Amino acid sequence: CFPRALMCLPIRPKWLIFLLCVTYTFSLPILSSKTQKCFSTSTGFYNKEDESATSTDSSAEKASENQEKATPGNSKKNTLNIISEMKVELSSKKKFQLLKKLKSKKQTKDQPESLESASSMFQKATADSKAKRSKPLNPELVEAASAVASSLPFDRKQTVSDLLAQLRKHEEATDAQKRGETTNLSNVIADMKIGKRRLNRGVSRPSSQISFDDDDGQGDMFQRGIRSEFAGSLGYFFSYLESSPTLWDLEFANQIAAVNQKPPRNGFEEMIQWTKEGKLWEFPINNEAGIEDDVEFHEHIFLDKYLEDFTKQGPIRHFMELVTCGLSKNPYLSVKQKAEHIEWFQNYFQEKEELLKEIDDHKKETDLSLERKSLSE
Amino acid sequence: MRHAGKMAASMLGWALRAARQIFPLPCRGQVRGYYVDWRMLRDVKRRKMAYEYADERLRINALRKNNILPKELQEIADKEIAALPRDSCPVRIRNRCVLTSRPRGVKRRWRLSRIVFRHLADHSQMSGIQRAMW
Numbered sequence: 001c002f003p004r005a006l007m008c009l010p011i012r013p014k015w016l017i018f019l020l021c022v023t024y025t026f027s028l029p030i031l032s033s034k035t036q037k038c039f040s041t042s043t044g045f046y047n048k049e050d051e052s053a054t055s056t057d058s059s060a061e062k063a064s065e066n067q068e069k070a071t072p073g074n075s076k077k078n079t080l081n082i083i084s085e086m087k088v089e090l091s092s093k094k095k096f097q098l099l100k101k102l103k104s105k106k107q108t109k110d111q112p113e114s115l116e117s118a119s120s121m122f123q124k125a126t127a128d129s130k131a132k133r134s135k136p137l138n139p140e141l142v143e144a145a146s147a148v149a150s151s152l153p154f155d156r157k158q159t160v161s162d163l164l165a166q167l168r169k170h171e172e173a174t175d176a177q178k179r180g181e182t183t184n185l186s187n188v189i190a191d192m193k194i195g196k197r198r199l200n201r202g203v204s205r206p207s208s209q210i211s212f213d214d215d216d217g218q219g220d221m222f223q224r225g226i227r228s229e230f231a232g233s234l235g236y237f238f239s240y241l242e243s244s245p246t247l248w249d250l251e252f253a254n255q256i257a258a259v260n261q262k263p264p265r266n267g268f269e270e271m272i273q274w275t276k277e278g279k280l281w282e283f284p285i286n287n288e289a290g291i292e293d294d295v296e297f298h299e300h301i302f303l304d305k306y307l308e309d310f311t312k313q314g315p316i317r318h319f320m321e322l323v324t325c326g327l328s329k330n331p332y333l334s335v336k337q338k339a340e341h342i343e344w345f346q347n348y349f350q351e352k353e354e355l356l357k358e359i360d361d362h363k364k365e366t367d368l369s370l371e372r373k374s375l376s377e
Numbered sequence: 378m379r380h381a382g383k384m385a386a387s388m389l390g391w392a393l394r395a396a397r398q399i400f401p402l403p404c405r406g407q408v409r410g411y412y413v414d415w416r417m418l419r420d421v422k423r424r425k426m427a428y429e430y431a432d433e434r435l436r437i438n439a440l441r442k443n444n445i446l447p448k449e450l451q452e453i454a455d456k457e458i459a460a461l462p463r464d465s466c467p468v469r470i471r472n473r474c475v476l477t478s479r480p481r482g483v484k485r486r487w488r489l490s491r492i493v494f495r496h497l498a499d500h501s502q503m504s505g506i507q508r509a510m511w
Contacts, residue, residue, distance in 0.1 A: 315445050323439070344436055352450065359449050 141167055295335045301328045306342040316349060316356075417478040420471055423464045430465035434458065 145163040245253075264270040274280040281289065303324040310320055323345065327338045349356070412418045440446060440454040463469070474483045474490035482491040489497070498506045 315447065319443065319445050322443075322445070341432075341436070344432075348436075348440075352453070355449070355453065356447075359447050363447070 291334075293334060299335050300331075300338070303328060303338060303342065306339060309346060310349075320345065413476070413478040416480075417473055420473055423469050426462060426464040427467045427470060430461060431467070434461065434465065434467075 142164065145167065146160055264273055271280060275282060307317075307320055307324060310317055320342070323342070327333065327341060330338070333341075412421060437454050437458045441451050441458070443451075471480050472483050472485060472488070473480050474493060475488045476493050477490050479490035479492070483489065484491065484494060487494055487503070494503070497503050498508075
């Protein structure tokens, strides 16, 4: 990536610092991801104060959100002062993560692997620089590097040394270019990382606060999904959604959705809205819109299976057969509702069993008495 | 990191759906919280009750209005239906005008009283309604 960047930029001392910061993030994997992001914002700020307002590809990659303000007449000293005064703010979450990583770094420092990689990196850099370095570093650059390092919340000496090493690397690369060495396209492509689109989040946030989003490049699907529903407010959610969403979160989400709803611009959009609400039918008209009956016709008509628990003779059976006859002809009820109907009657008659028995006995008595009377007459 | 992002998305989606159920999105335009008058409110309550008890009333009436079942059973059913709350019977519902709560002179098709109907029709706000002339 850095040779590509170098190709398009004019090489000035301040730009070199800027480049250094940018490439530092790509090339040194030892430092944690936090440092990369810190560097990115610092470059963004640097960009603001810089005289030249031309935006470059590399700057656009990292600091697309920051607007460039042309501030003519900024002396070098002023900028250095500003940079040194700048303090990168880290949210508490990031601080904890940083601490964790620092701890892990301390633990792994003893491990040979990381040491090897670090040392190999530095060895390579130094070897290259020793082999090809002809000029010493610009004192201004050194000053600028120290200023930048002071603004960052990390080990100052380490950052300064790393920055300077990177500077040297850049210098030798530019020298190589000047000599006309061909840049291998394959190397360039291999070094280039897949640029991930940045959501334009936190538009309403004040620009003075530097804040990061951990979920920058989570994937296109994710971003699209968010964009479709809520446009800029989800950034707030991601940092706070660690427990289950409370009622306040729900209300907030609801508010956001309501605010983002714009009034329909024309009749078509109005109709779309109504269809979504359910006020308007869907065209072409679906005759079975509300009904989702997966049941065949025979289950509506042949309801004898529900009558198995009833007595097989007597007035109740007669009554229930009439009821089922009526239900089988009813097209408005679902099978479940019909079954419930019959069940209700079943329960009712079970409750009245005693009464029914009494009635039966009484009837039998009266019948017998009538027979006796008729016989006697 | 990615897993956390996916988790967040799913949880947010769930939160959205839940929010819609608990707090339905407000519709545009005026939303009144009051009925026209107390009589209309009572009518609304009667309608709701009638809807709740509709099935039960139908079944008990089916028991009552037939000559197959023994009369004792029908008498018991009579008592049962009388014991139901008074507002559950559909006979108590009055088709009032929707806008003015007028109990009389209400046209069933439009649910409006004659005066409101005439007012709207004269301002050509009733679709398909024209002054009769023959």
